[in-house]
Amino acid sequence: MAAPQSQLTNLLSQEYQHGFVTEIETDSLPPGLDEEVIRTISAKKNEPEFMLAYRLKAYRHWLTMTPPDWAKLKIDPIDYQAITYYSAPKFNKDAPKSLDEVDPELLKTYEKLGIPLKEQEMLAGVAVDAVFDSVSVATTFKSKLAEKGIIFCSFSEALQEHPDLVKKYLGSVVPHTDNFFAALNAAVFSDGSFCYIPKGVRCPMELSTYFRINAKSSGQFERTLIVAEEGSYVSYLEGCTAPMRDENQLHAAVVELIALENAQIKYSTVQNWYPGDKEGRGGIYNFVTKRGACRGKQAKISWTQVETGSAITWKYPSVLLEADNTIGEFYSVALTNNRQQADTGTKMIHIGKNTRSTIISKGISAGFGQNSYRGLVKVLKNARNARNYTQCDSLLLGDRCGAHTFPYIEVKNPTAQIEHEASTSKISEDQLFYCRQRGMGIEDAVSMIVNGFCKEVLKELPMEFAVEAQKLLGISLEGSVG
Amino acid sequence: MLSIKNLHANIDDKAILKGINLQVNPGEVHAIMGPNGSGKSTLVNVLAGREEYEVTQGEVRFEQQDLLELTPEERARAGIFLAFQYPVEIPGVSNINFLKAALNNVRAARGLAKLDAMDLLQQVKDKMQQVKMNPDFLYRSVNEGFSGGEKKRNEVLQMLLLEPKLALLDETDSGLDIDALKIVADGVNALRNSERAIVLVTHYQRLLDYIVPDFVHVLSGGQIIKSGDKNLALELEQQGYGWLTEARA
Numbered sequence: 001m002a003a004p005q006s007q008l009t010n011l012l013s014q015e016y017q018h019g020f021v022t023e024i025e026t027d028s029l030p031p032g033l034d035e036e037v038i039r040t041i042s043a044k045k046n047e048p049e050f051m052l053a054y055r056l057k058a059y060r061h062w063l064t065m066t067p068p069d070w071a072k073l074k075i076d077p078i079d080y081q082a083i084t085y086y087s088a089p090k091f092n093k094d095a096p097k098s099l100d101e102v103d104p105e106l107l108k109t110y111e112k113l114g115i116p117l118k119e120q121e122m123l124a125g126v127a128v129d130a131v132f133d134s135v136s137v138a139t140t141f142k143s144k145l146a147e148k149g150i151i152f153c154s155f156s157e158a159l160q161e162h163p164d165l166v167k168k169y170l171g172s173v174v175p176h177t178d179n180f181f182a183a184l185n186a187a188v189f190s191d192g193s194f195c196y197i198p199k200g201v202r203c204p205m206e207l208s209t210y211f212r213i214n215a216k217s218s219g220q221f222e223r224t225l226i227v228a229e230e231g232s233y234v235s236y237l238e239g240c241t242a243p244m245r246d247e248n249q250l251h252a253a254v255v256e257l258i259a260l261e262n263a264q265i266k267y268s269t270v271q272n273w274y275p276g277d278k279e280g281r282g283g284i285y286n287f288v289t290k291r292g293a294c295r296g297k298q299a300k301i302s303w304t305q306v307e308t309g310s311a312i313t314w315k316y317p318s319v320l321l322e323a324d325n326t327i328g329e330f331y332s333v334a335l336t337n338n339r340q341q342a343d344t345g346t347k348m349i350h351i352g353k354n355t356r357s358t359i360i361s362k363g364i365s366a367g368f369g370q371n372s373y374r375g376l377v378k379v380l381k382n383a384r385n386a387r388n389y390t391q392c393d394s395l396l397l398g399d400r401c402g403a404h405t406f407p408y409i410e411v412k413n414p415t416a417q418i419e420h421e422a423s424t425s426k427i428s429e430d431q432l433f434y435c436r437q438r439g440m441g442i443e444d445a446v447s448m449i450v451n452g453f454c455k456e457v458l459k460e461l462p463m464e465f466a467v468e469a470q471k472l473l474g475i476s477l478e479g480s481v482g
Numbered sequence: 483m484l485s486i487k488n489l490h491a492n493i494d495d496k497a498i499l500k501g502i503n504l505q506v507n508p509g510e511v512h513a514i515m516g517p518n519g520s521g522k523s524t525l526v527n528v529l530a531g532r533e534e535y536e537v538t539q540g541e542v543r544f545e546q547q548d549l550l551e552l553t554p555e556e557r558a559r560a561g562i563f564l565a566f567q568y569p570v571e572i573p574g575v576s577n578i579n580f581l582k583a584a585l586n587n588v589r590a591a592r593g594l595a596k597l598d599a600m601d602l603l604q605q606v607k608d609k610m611q612q613v614k615m616n617p618d619f620l621y622r623s624v625n626e627g628f629s630g631g632e633k634k635r636n637e638v639l640q641m642l643l644l645e646p647k648l649a650l651l652d653e654t655d656s657g658l659d660i661d662a663l664k665i666v667a668d669g670v671n672a673l674r675n676s677e678r679a680i681v682l683v684t685h686y687q688r689l690l691d692y693i694v695p696d697f698v699h700v701l702s703g704g705q706i707i708k709s710g711d712k713n714l715a716l717e718l719e720q721q722g723y724g725w726l727t728e729a730r731a
Contacts (some may be wrong), residue, residue, distance in 0.1 A: 434570035436554040437530050439587035448583060452574030
């Protein structure tokens with residue numbers, strides 16, 4: 001039995017593939033945080049007055065807060081004065097107006113990551129907003145989307161062009177007081193994506209944001225706001241990578257989704273931030289607040305996430321089912337290898353009548369990885385006939401990793417129907433031997449078994465992403481079953 | 483093709499095989515029979531490379547190679563196929579994906595190009611007809627929710643597709659009704675030719691009515707205690723194993 005174990009161990013240790021650094025001149029603030037820094041960020045972006053006021057309010061509130069300590073995570077104390085809160089590639093002019101004005105080094109970076117912005121503009125049916133450190137460097141397909149009245153741009157641009165929309169919705173789902181990291185984000189966020197789908201419009205292509213952290217000891221604090229008006233539909237994707245660095249870097253994002261009557265938002269994430277090395281040095285702290293509100297009747301919000309990167313993941317994409325007959329879904333694959341830790345799950349808050357939610361969570365632990373599912377299903381007093389189905393499966397590869405499940409159920413209305421199923425299994429030697437006896441190598445076999453385990457979630461991803469995610473799961477596991 | 487000399491193997495430090503000697507040539511069909519716990523399944527699993535068995539002595543050569551040096555996947559690619567007594571379920575992995583991965587790995591080892599999707603599907607569907615499997619099975623998870631008979635037919639399907647040089651069948655007949663038994667036997671017979679060899683482990687003479695062996699071996703206490711032709715199986719059917727094991731004792 002010793003032999004397959006060591007082979008599995010080798011298999012799970014493949015290197016991170018996006019760990020390169022782009023050499024580019026940046027415009028960065030010195031590390032540290034005070035009101036002056038916030039004023040400077042706001043001034044650099046030439047923001048409207050309400051935005052600065054919002055930031056300062058959030059900052060002052062943040063000062064009164066302490067980091068959450070209820071998650072099953074071991075986090076070294078973070079020195080918030082050692083972080084750089086603004087870092088942007090230097091452009092010759094103010095900001096690039098089109099791709100032709102974008103620094104070729106940057107375009108090359110995205111090409112290396114498999115996201116050729118230029119080609120994408122010409123070929124694939126995906127519009128991309130590329131965020132590099134603190135700023136959005138390019139957004140493709142803008143004019144084509146504008147024909148349908150769809151706004152898809154960087155957050156900075158939205159503040160200039162559509163301040164009323166931002167003002168109306170910003171903080172309406174995740175208030176600046178929500179939690180420690182959300183408050184910090186509200187104070188210092190530098191960019192992100194904004195998306196607005198007008199009434200009755202079905203967005204004709206996938207919208208996506210690609211986040212890249214490059215600068216050393218900088219944090220990334222982006223903000224995404226998506227508003228889907230009555231009867232509209234949008235599918236949105238986000239991807240993330242970062243260079244390999246020895247120190248931890250903080251990523252504290254906030255995503256807010258608003259779906260009005262009969263609107264549908266599908267939000268997919270493939271998160272592949274640098275996970276740190278085998279001993280647990282370096283890696284991204286991914287502390288993210290994502291929440292959607294189904295504000296109009298029959299609205300639907302689906303979160304799908306594949307989390308393979310980051311040293312620590314703390315994230316609970318949630319849905320507030322405010323109106324009647326609304327639907328919330330959460331599909332998640334979280335993989336932890338080596339010393340990675342994940343505490344992730346969702347909150348489904350049933351407020352309106354006849355609201356439904358589905359939670360499918362697949363946790364995979366390998367090496368010394370620790371993986372926790374934490375989910376809250378809450379049915380409020382007036383939410384008649386609420387229904388929830390939760391399925392929570394864990395797969396262990398080896399015997400030094402851990403899987404934990406923390407389901408919380410709070411029901412205040414007796415008509416609710418709540419189902420919870422959970423399982424924990426190990427990849428069996430029988431399954432491995434069966435695959436190998438049919439000619440497959442261990443890597444292929446593990447990757448196939450793991451992908452099979454995640455199938456219910458992967459099938460929710462848009463096609464191009466599903467293929468990427470499958471490969472990523474294989475790579476992230478290489479060298480680690482022990 | 484296959485030459486086993488003085489093979490000893492343990493599981494959890496308990497000796498199961500205690501000196502097996504067996505020579506299998508191309509074109510031959512060997513049946514291994516014997517009482518429960520005699521080491522029949524252990525023998526074929528050791529040949530396939532299952533790692534919970536520890537080989538303590540002896541030598542196995544397969545076409546000039548030291549078989550015991552090879553990993554399970556290397557043995558599979560070299561042309562050894564084991565039809566499992568208990569085929570394994572793999573949730574979420576479709577049968578067609580599994581077949582594709584297996585076939586392309588084995589083909590690559592033979593220097594053949596990957597099959598494109600259409601060719602693969604055509605080949606698989608042809609073979610499925612042979613074992614009377616509904617094409618729906620292609621899109622179901624590997625062996626998940628299959629009946630005992632369906633699992634065994636799925637094993638034969640894989641075998642037909644991978645076209646092994648040496649097929650090892652571990653009680654492929656157990657739990658089959660007579661119709662399913664015939665289907666499985668037809669599949670195995672379709673594979674028989676002068677270049678391939680088959681070693682089948684069975685409890686019952688019944689299977690040998692359909693797959694007529696060239697040799698029958700009786701395994702008892704980890705050794706082959708008697709070898710003969712197909713008539714030996716008939717004798718065993720009538721008299722049981724007692725007369726052989728007692729004679730030795």
